[in-house]
Amino acid sequence: MLSKNQLKNITSLHFKKHREEKKLFIVEGEKVVDELCQSMYEIDSIYAVKSWIETHFDYLNKYTIVEISESELKKISLMPSPNKVLAIVKQKSHVIKTDLFEEDLSIYLDDIRDPGNLGTIIRLAHWFGIKQIICSPSTVETFNPKVVQSTMGSIFHVPVVRIELKDILDQTSKCLNVFGAFLEGENIYTKKYFNSGILVIGNESNGISKSNFSYIKEKISIPSNDNNHSESLNASMALGIIVSEYFRRKKFIG
Amino acid sequence: MLSKNQLKNITSLHFKKHREEKKLFIVEGEKVVDELCQSMYEIDSIYAVKSWIETHFDYLNKYTIVEISESELKKISLMPSPNKVLAIVKQKSHVIKTDLFEEDLSIYLDDIRDPGNLGTIIRLAHWFGIKQIICSPSTVETFNPKVVQSTMGSIFHVPVVRIELKDILDQTSKCLNVFGAFLEGENIYTKKYFNSGILVIGNESNGISKSNFSYIKEKISIPSNDNNHSESLNASMALGIIVSEYFRRKKFIG
Numbered sequence: 001m002l003s004k005n006q007l008k009n010i011t012s013l014h015f016k017k018h019r020e021e022k023k024l025f026i027v028e029g030e031k032v033v034d035e036l037c038q039s040m041y042e043i044d045s046i047y048a049v050k051s052w053i054e055t056h057f058d059y060l061n062k063y064t065i066v067e068i069s070e071s072e073l074k075k076i077s078l079m080p081s082p083n084k085v086l087a088i089v090k091q092k093s094h095v096i097k098t099d100l101f102e103e104d105l106s107i108y109l110d111d112i113r114d115p116g117n118l119g120t121i122i123r124l125a126h127w128f129g130i131k132q133i134i135c136s137p138s139t140v141e142t143f144n145p146k147v148v149q150s151t152m153g154s155i156f157h158v159p160v161v162r163i164e165l166k167d168i169l170d171q172t173s174k175c176l177n178v179f180g181a182f183l184e185g186e187n188i189y190t191k192k193y194f195n196s197g198i199l200v201i202g203n204e205s206n207g208i209s210k211s212n213f214s215y216i217k218e219k220i221s222i223p224s225n226d227n228n229h230s231e232s233l234n235a236s237m238a239l240g241i242i243v244s245e246y247f248r249r250k251k252f253i254g
Numbered sequence: 255m256l257s258k259n260q261l262k263n264i265t266s267l268h269f270k271k272h273r274e275e276k277k278l279f280i281v282e283g284e285k286v287v288d289e290l291c292q293s294m295y296e297i298d299s300i301y302a303v304k305s306w307i308e309t310h311f312d313y314l315n316k317y318t319i320v321e322i323s324e325s326e327l328k329k330i331s332l333m334p335s336p337n338k339v340l341a342i343v344k345q346k347s348h349v350i351k352t353d354l355f356e357e358d359l360s361i362y363l364d365d366i367r368d369p370g371n372l373g374t375i376i377r378l379a380h381w382f383g384i385k386q387i388i389c390s391p392s393t394v395e396t397f398n399p400k401v402v403q404s405t406m407g408s409i410f411h412v413p414v415v416r417i418e419l420k421d422i423l424d425q426t427s428k429c430l431n432v433f434g435a436f437l438e439g440e441n442i443y444t445k446k447y448f449n450s451g452i453l454v455i456g457n458e459s460n461g462i463s464k465s466n467f468s469y470i471k472e473k474i475s476i477p478s479n480d481n482n483h484s485e486s487l488n489a490s491m492a493l494g495i496i497v498s499e500y501f502r503r504k505k506f507i508g
Binding site for chain 2: 047116121124126127128129152153154166189190222223224225226231232233234236237240241244245247248251252
């Protein structure tokens with residue numbers, strides 16, 4: 001049974017302002033909550049229907065679990081078809097690891113706005129073992145519920161930090177490789193050197209922001225079949241293809 | 255000015271049933287309508303606000319154009335922020351080209367349900383010069399407005415056909431390569447032979463359907479960093495990465 005106060009507190013987290021104020025966020029559904037429970041994230045409380053609780057008895061001692069009805073779940077859920085359980089989770093903040101730039105590729109997202117894109121990128125980074133994602137302050141909020149759900153649990157495994165590109169470069173060596181994905185640039189498939197540094201991906205409509213242009217050391221590009229660049233690939237798709245090529249070389253080329 | 259009848263006819267096309275009955279579909283927004291006008295698709299009529307018409311005078315002799323107000327556009331549009339113009343377009347049906355299987359890779363979508371995924375896949379296919387996309391009959395409708403808009407115009411350039419995998423194989427040689435994307439399979443980066451045939455991608459939740467298993471000749475897979483396949487990549491992302499690797503080999507490896 002959900003109290004008025006609980007209802008109010010949970011639904012307030014549907015809004016960015018309150019998520020940021022309370023440093024909490026919402027995680028929903030059986031699969032993603034299972035991933036959450038196996039992660040290092042700290043759970044504030046779990047709201048679940050009877051059938052979920054019956055299959056998760058071992059969690060009763062570990063977490064604050066409130067049994068609710070299906071109709072109560074509908075009231076607090078953000079999903080079109082709520083799925084048994086909703087958890088309130090403490091936000092985690094990560095610090096940037098500049099030492100990674102020397103041996104690994106970090107991803108820099110310059111003003112990515114679509115929550116589905118950020119979610120897909122976090123999932124992709126988890127798959128290929130990218131150790132950190134860095135977002136421009138204007139990039140969509142990491143703990144936006146659509147981002148969280150579309151990561152399918154990968155959000156609990158990949159550190160996401162938020163900082164201006166400029167401020168990273170102030171803290172690091174001048175030899176740092178900064179690759180930018182552009183419509184025109186060096187072919188990623190034939191490019192010689194591509195094994196560590198920062199890969200910058202720009203906004204869905206406008207690409208990399210002008211204020212970041214001067215920090216890009218090498219422009220790279222995914223060639224198209226007819227070299228007709230009137231069209232473009234979706235931002236997360238382009239990133240996926242570039243990261244795949246990085247991964248192939250790192251793991252499978254002598 | 256929009257008549258009652260026009261309003262009714264256009265909004266009926268928001269629904270699959272009427273789109274299929276009338277063999278028409280909706281295309282919206284400046285950019286995608288511009289792509290449409292340069293394509294081989296036949297336009298039934300265009301509904302546009304004054305400012306669009308003023309910059310497209312040369313279309314007045316070519317198409318049936320109805321000037322409407324912003325508020326009328328809102329009534330007929332399916333977009334959250336309608337963008338100046340909406341076109342009603344005749345559906346085009348394509349026939350499968352089996353001769354392509356010998357020299358190129360065709361994509362087979364086995365029960366892809368998300369319109370955004372199908373749209374992204376059509377856009378990707380256009381980029382990499384994939385010459386046909388084949389959909390299982392259960393795959394989301396090609397002319398679904400969300401599919402159309404998310405292709406960003408690529409739908410006018412890539413033929414999409416709809417047929418059971420079984421029925422294709424009945425019509426073709428037994429030596430046809432049929433690759434299936436699985437969580438476990440031959441590593442796409444180190445696999446030796448991968449240059450023509452059909453690449454099958456399965457449903458977002460359930461993968462390739464059991465009824466198609468027996469037609470797959472080679473299972474292929476995108477390796478993950480830690481070989482932990484509890485997670486997976488999004489269906490369109492996985493397809494993008496595999497097609498990129500196919501393209502790299504075809505174009506850039508001797």
